[in-house]
Amino acid sequence: MAETSPTAEGRRRLAIRIDARVVAGGTIVAILLLTAIAAPLLAPHNPLDQDLLSAQLPPSWSAGGDPAHLFGTDSLGRDTLSRLIYASRIAVIVALVAATLACVIGSLLGLAAGFFRGAVDQIVSRLIDVWMSFPPVLLSIVLAAAVGAGLGSVILAIVVVDWTRFARVIRAETLLQGQLDYVAAAKVVGLTPTAVLTKEVVPNVLPLLATLLSVEMGIAVLVEAILSFVGLSVSTDTPTWGGMIAEGRQLINQTPWLLALPIGCIIVTVLGFNLLGDGLRASLDPVQRR
Amino acid sequence: MGNGAILRRLLLVPPTLFGVAVVVFVLLRVVPGDPVSMMISPGATPADIAALHARYGLDLPIAEQFLVWLKAAVSGDFGVSITRRQDVLGLILGRLPATLELVLVATLIAFSIGGGMAILGAYFRRRAPEWAVDGFVAASLAIPDFLWGLLFILVFGVLWPVLPISGRIDPRVGVDFHTGFYLIESVITGRWTVAGDLLRHLILPAMALALPLSAIVTRLLKASLGEAELQDYAQVARSRGFTSGRVLILEALPNALISTVTLAGVQITFLIGGTVLVERIFSYEGIGNMAVDAMINRDLPLIQGLVLTFAILFIVLNLLIDLLVAWLDPRLQHG
Numbered sequence: 001m002a003e004t005s006p007t008a009e010g011r012r013r014l015a016i017r018i019d020a021r022v023v024a025g026g027t028i029v030a031i032l033l034l035t036a037i038a039a040p041l042l043a044p045h046n047p048l049d050q051d052l053l054s055a056q057l058p059p060s061w062s063a064g065g066d067p068a069h070l071f072g073t074d075s076l077g078r079d080t081l082s083r084l085i086y087a088s089r090i091a092v093i094v095a096l097v098a099a100t101l102a103c104v105i106g107s108l109l110g111l112a113a114g115f116f117r118g119a120v121d122q123i124v125s126r127l128i129d130v131w132m133s134f135p136p137v138l139l140s141i142v143l144a145a146a147v148g149a150g151l152g153s154v155i156l157a158i159v160v161v162d163w164t165r166f167a168r169v170i171r172a173e174t175l176l177q178g179q180l181d182y183v184a185a186a187k188v189v190g191l192t193p194t195a196v197l198t199k200e201v202v203p204n205v206l207p208l209l210a211t212l213l214s215v216e217m218g219i220a221v222l223v224e225a226i227l228s229f230v231g232l233s234v235s236t237d238t239p240t241w242g243g244m245i246a247e248g249r250q251l252i253n254q255t256p257w258l259l260a261l262p263i264g265c266i267i268v269t270v271l272g273f274n275l276l277g278d279g280l281r282a283s284l285d286p287v288q289r290r
Numbered sequence: 291m292g293n294g295a296i297l298r299r300l301l302l303v304p305p306t307l308f309g310v311a312v313v314v315f316v317l318l319r320v321v322p323g324d325p326v327s328m329m330i331s332p333g334a335t336p337a338d339i340a341a342l343h344a345r346y347g348l349d350l351p352i353a354e355q356f357l358v359w360l361k362a363a364v365s366g367d368f369g370v371s372i373t374r375r376q377d378v379l380g381l382i383l384g385r386l387p388a389t390l391e392l393v394l395v396a397t398l399i400a401f402s403i404g405g406g407m408a409i410l411g412a413y414f415r416r417r418a419p420e421w422a423v424d425g426f427v428a429a430s431l432a433i434p435d436f437l438w439g440l441l442f443i444l445v446f447g448v449l450w451p452v453l454p455i456s457g458r459i460d461p462r463v464g465v466d467f468h469t470g471f472y473l474i475e476s477v478i479t480g481r482w483t484v485a486g487d488l489l490r491h492l493i494l495p496a497m498a499l500a501l502p503l504s505a506i507v508t509r510l511l512k513a514s515l516g517e518a519e520l521q522d523y524a525q526v527a528r529s530r531g532f533t534s535g536r537v538l539i540l541e542a543l544p545n546a547l548i549s550t551v552t553l554a555g556v557q558i559t560f561l562i563g564g565t566v567l568v569e570r571i572f573s574y575e576g577i578g579n580m581a582v583d584a585m586i587n588r589d590l591p592l593i594q595g596l597v598l599t600f601a602i603l604f605i606v607l608n609l610l611i612d613l614l615v616a617w618l619d620p621r622l623q624h625g
Contacts, residue, residue: 134604135563137436142597145585146317226436230570230582245440249571252455256448263440267433274432 021279025214028272035085036092043082044070047239051077056255072257074247083239084261090233090240091269093151094224095217098158102220103213105159106166111205113167114174115197124167131164140223144232154233158220165219166212173208177201207284214277218270225266241265296613303605310601311363311594315356318590346372346591359594368598369591373584378595382577386599387470388458389569389576393561395473395492396499400561403500404507404554411508412515413538423508430505435564439498439571446494454491456573463487495572499564507554514546521545548619555611559604 035042055077058065065072071080113124131139140157147153177183178201186196227233228242229249236243241262248259343349346369347358362369368378411423433441447455454460459472465484469475473492476485518524519542527537566578573579577596584592 135560138563138566138600141566141582141585142314142317142593145588145593222434222436226567229436230567231586249440249443252443252447256444259440259448260444263437263444267437271432 021275022283023279025272025274025276025279028268029276032088032269032272033092036088039085039089043079043085044068045079045082047078047082047086048237049078053077056251059257071261072255074244074255074258075251080244080258080261083244084241084265087239087241087244087262088265090151090228090238091221091224091265094154094158095220095273098155098162098220098224099213099216101155101159102162102216103166103209106163107170107205107209109163110167110170111174111197111202114171115178115193115201117175121171124171128164128168128171131161132168136161137223137226140227141230141232144227149232149235151234154224154227157227158223161223162216162219165216166209169208169212170205173205174201177204207281210284211277211281214273214280218273218277221266221269221273225262296609299609299612306605307598307601311360311598312356314594314597315359316352318588318593319352319355346370359591368595371584371589371592373587373589374592378591381580381592382595382599384470385575385577385580387472388574389562389565389578391471391473392492392496392499392565392569392574392576393558395489395496396503396561397558399496399500400503400507401554403504404511407504407508408511408515409538409543411512412519412542413535415516423512427505427508430501433501435498435502436567436571438501439495439568442494442498443571453494455494458488458491458575459484460487460491491574495568495574498568498571499561503554503557503561506557507550510553511546511550514549515542518542518546548615551611551618552615555608555615558611559607562600562603562607 051073054066054069054073056075057069057073057077059072059080060067060070069079069081071084073079074083109124109127113121139161143157143160144153147156183196183200186200191199224233224240225242225245228240229246231243231246233240233242244258244262248255248257248262252259340349347355350358359369366379368382370376371378371381374381407423407426411420414420443455446453463484465476465481467475473485473488476482476488515538519538521542524537524541527541528534532540565576566581568574569576569578570582577599581593581596581600583589584596
């Protein structure tokens with residue numbers, strides 16, 4: 001990596017800004033993970049328990065609220081807070097599994113295209129072009145509809161659509177790294193192409209990859225919410241933020257909190273992953289080429 | 291873009307559509323799930339179900355099904371919707387104008403906001419308004435159209451109910467339209483109250499679609515304006531005593547617009563993808579909302595027709611944008 005020498009003051013300023021974003025984003029993501037893991041301990045009620053006598057209760061602080069239901073209940077009397085907490089499990093599973101799979105497939109193809117160039121690059125690049133010519137959300141919806149409802153099909157839809165995000169960026173970055181002196185030097189020293197790729201290029205692509213992965217996790221949460229919203233995700237019994245939004249949208253005049261609270265959860269989650277990604281890029285890559 | 295290039299692009303349209311049709315056809319038929327299951331009454335015998343399959347041609351091998359569908363499609367017959375039991379082409383053509391009006395208004399809003407913001411940011415460079423513009427760009431890009439739509443629903447449906455949040459027109463506005471283009475028709479015929487009601491319904495979904503695009507337009511146009519202002523012709527205009535505002539609008543803007551339209555044009559096609567969710571959120575009766583219903587109900591003929599419609603829209607829009615850029619940029623007319 002090219003060594004630039006930022007001034008000491010500049011370096012200190014950079015470090016402070018980076019830490020703030022990583023800390024803020026990391027805290028949000030950590031809280032999300034803990035909530036998902038400890039859902040049975042945190043949730044005050046069973047998220048599936050119906051109680052028609054206490055249906056459509058407003059949040060406890062507003063008139064007519066019940067202290068037993070902090071964020072009120074839905075039209076079947078299910079506790080909103082408990083459903084929000086359990087819904088984080090689906091969000092976390094999709095974020096981790098779908099984003100990681102998309103990352104692995106996309107970056108392997110991107111690395112191969114950028115490093116070997118030639119025919120491999122031609123094939124991967126054409127594939128990316130074809131994929132990019134269709135709006136990603138529409139493609140996810142078509143795929144999820146074709147494969148049928150379920151967590152597996154949501155993950156499949158995200159992976160099949162979003163591998164291009166990794167492939168495109170990692171290909172460009174690998175091409176760029178391949179032209180730098182250190183790669184030429186490694187070749188001169190006599191390293192095999194595989195060794196150059198794994199020992200020299202990959203470590204330098206990793207900071208970018210960490211950023212992309214973090215941002216992709218946010219995107220995966222959003223896409224899952226979208227698919228749940230249009231009714232193409234997991235079964236409607238399982239609480240999901242998108243499913244709650246769909247219900248809140250229908251009964252907006254009766255239960256607006258069912259709309260507002262999951263939207264808030266999604267925005268905070270996506271923000272957390274984005275902050276973490278931006279912060280990671282800056283702190284793992286001191287030169288901040290981009 | 292010369293005539294040869296346009297002809298080449300047009301020649302590529304049929305094979306592209308054929309490819310899309312094959313992929314969707316196969317994708318929707320190899321996966322499990324019986325499309326007629328929604329139509330079967332509880333007492334249906336296996337013979338009844340087989341008869342239904344035969345009626346929609348679902349008992350044939352996939353390749354044969356595709357040939358049957360293709361033969362009919364070429365002559366304009368896209369089959370009958372399984373859930374709505376109506377002609378697919380008629381259903382789509384009935385809804386398409388609503389989506390086109392939404393995309394048109396969203397594009398106009400995006401370029402108006404983007405143009406205004408970019409000029410503001412470029413005029414007040416390195417002063418407070420530019421920072422406000424940059425903040426607007428960052429916020430609009432960070433939040434996708436799906437969340438903008440929901441936030442608007444929350445604000446204008448609950449907190450401050452001044453605008454309608456569902457539908458295309460108030461049912462109490464009892465007017466007959468000759469075309470599906472309600473807004474354009476009512477503006478042309480001068481029915482302003484009707485046009486006003488349509489616009490009040492259209493503004494929130496159009497804004498949700500437009501905001502991310504307007505941020506892209508702002509960013510691109512502001513950068514191009516900055517470059518254009520440094521060019522010789524802008525310097526000459528300044529040296530002749532023109533005010534900086536006049537140089538910006540009359541000299542830099544026309545040239546900066548060319549590169550902005552070229553780069554932002556691709557994004558307009560993505561508005562069409564966004565209509566699917568935004569129409570769903572605002573219960574707006576366009577083809578996007580219809581597509582979600584069709585997919586939930588596994589209405590194969592309708593999905594097939596809608597996906598092709600979306601593909602045609604992309605191709606036509608891309609072509610129109612290329613033509614627009616060629617028309618705006620005199621340099622390309624000799625190419």
